[in-house]
Amino acid sequence: MTISVRNLVKTYNTTAVIKGISFEVAANEFLTLLGPSGCGKTTTLRCIAGLETISEGEIRINDRVVSDAAQDVFVPPNERHLGMVFQSYAVWPHMTVAQNVAFPLTVRGRKDNADDVKWALDIVGMGHLAERRPSELSGGQQQRVALARAIAGHPDLLLFDEPLSNLDARLRDRTRLEISRIQRELKVPAIYVTHDQTEALSMSDRIIVMESGNVMQQGTPDEIYHAPVSRFVADFIGSANFLNVRREGDQWFVADGTALRVHAQPQGDRDRPLSALIRPEAIRVERADPAAGAPADAPDLNRLRGVVTRSVFLGAYIEHMVEIAGKQVRAHTREAIAAGTPINLVFDAADCRLVDNND
Numbered sequence: 253m254t255i256s257v258r259n260l261v262k263t264y265n266t267t268a269v270i271k272g273i274s275f276e277v278a279a280n281e282f283l284t285l286l287g288p289s290g291c292g293k294t295t296t297l298r299c300i301a302g303l304e305t306i307s308e309g310e311i312r313i314n315d316r317v318v319s320d321a322a323q324d325v326f327v328p329p330n331e332r333h334l335g336m337v338f339q340s341y342a343v344w345p346h347m348t349v350a351q352n353v354a355f356p357l358t359v360r361g362r363k364d365n366a367d368d369v370k371w372a373l374d375i376v377g378m379g380h381l382a383e384r385r386p387s388e389l390s391g392g393q394q395q396r397v398a399l400a401r402a403i404a405g406h407p408d409l410l411l412f413d414e415p416l417s418n419l420d421a422r423l424r425d426r427t428r429l430e431i432s433r434i435q436r437e438l439k440v441p442a443i444y445v446t447h448d449q450t451e452a453l454s455m456s457d458r459i460i461v462m463e464s465g466n467v468m469q470q471g472t473p474d475e476i477y478h479a480p481v482s483r484f485v486a487d488f489i490g491s492a493n494f495l496n497v498r499r500e501g502d503q504w505f506v507a508d509g510t511a512l513r514v515h516a517q518p519q520g521d522r523d524r525p526l527s528a529l530i531r532p533e534a535i536r537v538e539r540a541d542p543a544a545g546a547p548a549d550a551p552d553l554n555r556l557r558g559v560v561t562r563s564v565f566l567g568a569y570i571e572h573m574v575e576i577a578g579k580q581v582r583a584h585t586r587e588a589i590a591a592g593t594p595i596n597l598v599f600d601a602a603d604c605r606l607v608d609n610n611d
């Protein structure tokens with residue numbers, strides 16, 4: 253284990269904005285903190301970087317305690333051996349690219365740094381622009397300079413705070429792949445903060461979903477997407493349909509009385525409020541008109557009766573809003589379906605998960 257955050261609390265005035273979170277980052281791991289604006293991602297990162305003192309808990313980097321509220325330990329940022337990339341590139345306009353990259357090394361007393369600067373600029377593909385000024389560079393190139401500056405000191409840990417937010421969509425896709433490649437090449441753990449689910453899913457070994465200063469779920473992108481623990485997590489990642497469900501014994505029913513076959517019976521208190529989650533891509537739309545209801549000949553299938561209320565062309569597919577028992581559900585097809593058409597939505601029990609109804 254490389255980085256550990258234990259029971260971290262951060263209070264401003266008397267308000268706790270981080271409410272006792274714990275997580276670890278393994279060697280070489282790419283960990284993403286994902287959550288809506290204001291949930292505490294930046295604050296967590298700044299605590300790890302040593303840009304904030306912590307109110308409670310402990311932070312270790314490579315088994316060295318860098319912040320410990322109880323023991324009053326606080327290692328200053330420049331002694332934590334980390335590199336940080338911000339959303340605003342924060343490159344100095346009056347310095348050349350090479351001088352920008354050299355700056356943190358010089359501050360730390362490493363005057364003989366030309367080799368490190370060249371190495372870092374080559375990794376981000378900016379070696380040929382070393383003598384340029386930031387004003388002569390595009391936003392994407394400036395972000396690469398910021399990345400080179402973060403890695404030039406061979407840090408033990410890389411921290412990213414929404415580094416792609418200011419780039420246009422195409423450049424964002426490219427830079428995303430670049431950051432992943434560089435992190436893997438350097439074999440250094442990274443903590444990456446974003447509110448963007450695509451970035452989180454595509455770049456991370458593991459994702460921590462945060463909300464209001466708490467950790468809601470930790471897991472691989474696959475786990476977070478396919479097995480979210482709550483309605484909040486399911487809704488934050490990907491497109492999600494929820495149906496209200498009612499329980500009778502081990503049987504589950506939707507509001508129109510149709511039986512629902514689910515992935516698994518929920519753990520813990522089964523009387524707590526639950527919703528059934530079905531992702532749009534798990535749903536098949538049947539134009540034919542067999543009797544609705546759980547088909548007796550296919551024990552792992554669900555078939556719900558609905559009516560298309562409106563449709564949107566999205567290029568790769570057409571998204572239909574389908575009314576089922578008073579709820580709107582999204583389903584995709586490639587062909588058009590007129591509003592008002594009755595259809596059946598068919599999906600596997602395995603694709604129907606009961607999640608905590610906590611939003």
Ligand SMILES: Nc1ncnc2c1ncn2[C@@H]1O[C@H](COP(=O)(O)OP(=O)(O)O)[C@@H](O)[C@H]1O
Pocket residue numbers: 264269287288289290291292293294295296
């Ligand atoms: N210096 C500060 N003083 C008071 N409140 C702050 C300060 N910095 C952040 N906050 C509050 O802490 C919460 C979390 O902020 P932040 O970590 O920036 O969220 P995120 O990065 O997830 O958008 C927000 O409610 C924010 O207003």
Ligand SMILES: [Mg+2]
Pocket residue numbers: 293294295
């Ligand atoms: Mg932030």
